[in-house]
Amino acid sequence: MAIIVKDVTLPFSGLHIAQWIAPPRGAYAVMGPNGSGKSQWLALLAGQLRVRSGTVDLGGHRVGWVMQQPEHQLSEESVSREILWPFSSVKQNEPAFRQSLDAVKERWGLEDLWEHSVWSLSTGQKRRLVCAVYDFLDPEVFLLDEPTEGLDVTWKSRIRDWIIARSENHLMLIVSHDWPWVLSFVSQGYWCEGVLDNIPQDLGEMWYAHSLPPSSPLESLWRTLCERGAPVGLRDWVDPHTAAQQVVSLWKTQSNVR
Amino acid sequence: MVTIKIEHAVVQYGRTNRPALGPLDLTIQGGECIFISGPNGGGKTTFARLLAGIVKPSSGHVSFDTLDAGNEWTPTAVGWVQQEPEHQVVAERVEDDVGITPQWYAPSYPEYVKRVEDALRFMQLERLRGRAVTTLSGGELHRTALAAIMAQQPQVWIMDEPEAMLDGFGRATLERLITHIRGEAKTVLLISHDPRWLDIADRCLWFAEGQAQWMAHETMASQIGGSWYQFAEQVRRQAPPLSPLLENALELGRVLWP
Numbered sequence: 001m002a003i004i005v006k007d008v009t010l011p012f013s014g015l016h017i018a019q020w021i022a023p024p025r026g027a028y029a030v031m032g033p034n035g036s037g038k039s040q041w042l043a044l045l046a047g048q049l050r051v052r053s054g055t056v057d058l059g060g061h062r063v064g065w066v067m068q069q070p071e072h073q074l075s076e077e078s079v080s081r082e083i084l085w086p087f088s089s090v091k092q093n094e095p096a097f098r099q100s101l102d103a104v105k106e107r108w109g110l111e112d113l114w115e116h117s118v119w120s121l122s123t124g125q126k127r128r129l130v131c132a133v134y135d136f137l138d139p140e141v142f143l144l145d146e147p148t149e150g151l152d153v154t155w156k157s158r159i160r161d162w163i164i165a166r167s168e169n170h171l172m173l174i175v176s177h178d179w180p181w182v183l184s185f186v187s188q189g190y191w192c193e194g195v196l197d198n199i200p201q202d203l204g205e206m207w208y209a210h211s212l213p214p215s216s217p218l219e220s221l222w223r224t225l226c227e228r229g230a231p232v233g234l235r236d237w238v239d240p241h242t243a244a245q246q247v248v249s250l251w252k253t254q255s256n257v258r
Numbered sequence: 259m260v261t262i263k264i265e266h267a268v269v270q271y272g273r274t275n276r277p278a279l280g281p282l283d284l285t286i287q288g289g290e291c292i293f294i295s296g297p298n299g300g301g302k303t304t305f306a307r308l309l310a311g312i313v314k315p316s317s318g319h320v321s322f323d324t325l326d327a328g329n330e331w332t333p334t335a336v337g338w339v340q341q342e343p344e345h346q347v348v349a350e351r352v353e354d355d356v357g358i359t360p361q362w363y364a365p366s367y368p369e370y371v372k373r374v375e376d377a378l379r380f381m382q383l384e385r386l387r388g389r390a391v392t393t394l395s396g397g398e399l400h401r402t403a404l405a406a407i408m409a410q411q412p413q414v415w416i417m418d419e420p421e422a423m424l425d426g427f428g429r430a431t432l433e434r435l436i437t438h439i440r441g442e443a444k445t446v447l448l449i450s451h452d453p454r455w456l457d458i459a460d461r462c463l464w465f466a467e468g469q470a471q472w473m474a475h476e477t478m479a480s481q482i483g484g485s486w487y488q489f490a491e492q493v494r495r496q497a498p499p500l501s502p503l504l505e506n507a508l509e510l511g512r513v514l515w516p
Contacts, residue, residue, distance in 0.1 A: 012393050033425045034397025068396045068423065069342055120271060123341045124298030146396065149422045150341060152297045152451050153483045177397075177425055180485065213430050216454055217486045217507040224511030240485040244492035250514040251497045 013037030029189030204234030259288025337412030
């Protein structure tokens with residue numbers, strides 16, 4: 001049973017979803033201007049937003065929602081309690097349980113923070129903790145709202161690897177404003193602005209159509225090259241090494257012409 | 259213009275072994291723009307709290323020209339845009355929140371009105387001015403927090419990941435804001451993982467494990483994955499004649515694909 005949203009209009013943002021049928025698995029970006037209803041859409045799928053008309057059928061799926069403000073989701077005293085409280089009726093000494101717990105602790109860098117108070121954590125650490133909570137709960141659907149916010153380069157790349165691995169058999173919806181990060185590993189996504197498309201679009205084309213104004217000189221350069229019809233890939237600017245190779249080969253072509 | 263002087267300051271939270279920050283010795287000249295980065299949990303936000311007077315050094319000294327930090331600073335000395343804007347947006351409606359500081363500290367009523375109107379206009383919040391802050395999206399809330407600090411007119415701005423959650427136009431507005439306050443010779447401290455700030459910063463400061471060190475722009479770029487720097491370095495090496503064009507992305511694009 002797929003998740004199906006029909007004829008819903010979200011409050012304030014006014015985002016209209018005529019019909020949306022969730023893909024069974026894979027990573028999909030959710031992009032759009034501020035206030036366009038991206039977070040509200042995730043709240044709707046998490047069953048946390050009531051709407052006056054239309055229907056939302058979650059099809060019995062378990063949904064893990066990592067909110068924009070991770071603090072909203074922390075309720076326990078320590079990092080260990082935050083992760084373990086849903087498992088109070090489980091035999092926690094079972095080797096399989098310990099093994100997957102250790103893997104989660106290692107994956108999210110929580111070993112050294114294990115007995116710390118959740119309120120002593122930095123914003124980036126809180127975000128990692130909430131990700132770890134859902135990673136361990138293992139729902140079928142992950143809703144990640146600005147997951148890289150507050151994370152340094154190392155963690156941005158670790159969370160990317162985690163999403164790639166998870167998206168093989170889970171549905172991951174990722175709200176972000178970080179184009180280079182999203183383009184580096186997600187190929188499709190939804191654009192939120194007034195209406196939500198039923199079919200996801202190619203993310204490179206979405207970047208070209210919507211990411212304005214450019215946020216770095218490299219992005220400006222790429223936009224110029226694409227506008228002029230140069231033979232470059234829409235997402236090649238995301239990796240500076242690939243971009244440099246492309247530029248050098250264009251330059252060599254031009255030198256030969258002259 | 260005011261000089262910030264930090265002498266052997268240490269910040270310690272609770273009964274932990276390692277101080278969250280310090281010992282720290284730094285001088286920041288009035289009107290400087292400092293880009294601050296470093297790994298998660300490295301002490302960046304604690305540094306912001308120290309300057310804003312929210313935490314006191316457990317030893318050492320922070321001064322602001324001749325005034326002692328936290329005790330003698332005027333409430334309009336430091337403006338702090340926090341990482342999570344909902345920590346500081348406290349009024350019911352957008353325009354009320356933007357007006358909180360000028361209501362108390364503007365010299366006259368017309369001046370209060372002017373500061374609020376200017377800030378709302380600059381941050382493009384006029385359309386949202388009457389909205390309940392609880393109905394705002396993450397990016398809209400961030401713009402509200404920026405407008406409130408703008409209306410405060412502080413001498414020193416501290417911005418903790420100000421670009422987070424903002425869309426392309428929000429980020430362009432933020433860059434205009436920084437240009438504007440730098441034009442007024444205010445001191446600006448930018449805490450972020452985003453290499454975009456390398457271009458506007460006078461100096462770069464790296465925080466790791468509570469210690470701070472000054473860093474060259476190029477070193478900082480390689481630490482945080484500054485894509486344009488890495489790109490430009492490769493192009494210079496492989497296609498030296500293109501070097502002069504690396505200053506202007508549009509021109510480079512035209513030359514590469516006429």
